Amino acid sequence: MSEAVAQKSVRADGARSLAKYLVEEIESGRLAAGQKLPAERELSESFQASRGSVRRVLSNLKEMGLITQSVGSGTFVADNVRLVAPAVEHRASAVQTSPAELMEARLLIETQMPNLIVRYATATDFEKMDECIIRSEAATTIEEFEHWDGALHQAFAEATHNSLFLKILELTTQIREEGEWGRLKKNSLTPERRSQYEVQHRAIVDALRDRDEKLSRDLIEAHLLQVQRNLFGRN
Known part of the structure; x- marks a missing residue:
């Protein structure tokens, strides 16, 4: 080491x-x-x-x-x-959730958010998403990138203007701060994968800004599936 x-x-x-x-x-x-x-x-x-x-x-x-x-x-x-x-x-x-369980839940939950985001998101919501993207791309450490990556997904939840989604994403953030998640992310986050995540983040926000529910849902699902594969080595 x-x-x-x-x-x-x-x-x-x-x-x-x-x-x-x-x-x-x-x-x-x-x-x-x-x-x-x-x-x-x-x-x-x-x-x-x-x-x-x-x-x-x-x-x-x-x-x-x-x-x-x-x-x-x-x-x-x-x-x-x-x-x-x-x-x-x-x-x-109560919060004893493994990274694998977290990813399964995120795939079910976060892919449902575009339905509300395209209806209720404000200009301020999109400004917050843009800030998260800019800061994540400028991050110089994995920890900093992971923080702003999580903040972006939290911004998605906030843009639904639905308190239940907010509570769920707050719990997600809490689990992401646990040591096992951090270990997996550090081991899996190569420069190439980070670049792919950054491109995917921008594409998701662009689709949401265009109020394209289907495209944004498909992009979020594809992004989370790739994160899942990278974390756990699944094909």
Whole structure:
């Protein structure tokens, strides 16, 4: 294993360790309501996690209601954490989905989104899709590309203007952040495949912008099938 690959692996493990540590400390009361968390830099150094990974961990905990963040003041354990914490363990245990199961579900779910996108998507929705594409194409690391790839598919869900699709894609994003998905993606994402994904992304957005439901649905299906083949070596 090269030093660069090893370091990325350490950072991924560090992020998972950080998330586990914070949840356990908050649930046990060792980190009490209102208590200030260490700075992002300190957490990054202590757990050997990238600053971006630390921010994602904190963002997830904020969405769970375990912490609050204030610009200029820092990150704090939420005041109502005693009411929120009991539901966190149930939520975490409920998300035990393998990458293979995730891809099967995505093929069923995401191919249905064009029906609503072509009817309800706004100019702002398409601007967000374009931004995700531009940022993914400019990404210099696999992690950065994967982030904006996920953000694009999240933008598709937002463009349906349907809360159920949004919840499903939020769960998809949560699963994609797990270590097994990241390992498979790193092993499968060659420069050639990345270029193919970028072309496919632009074609999908163009078809949606043209309000062509059938073409956009076919393109999304073809894209997800290729991702599935690349991840799992299927013909």
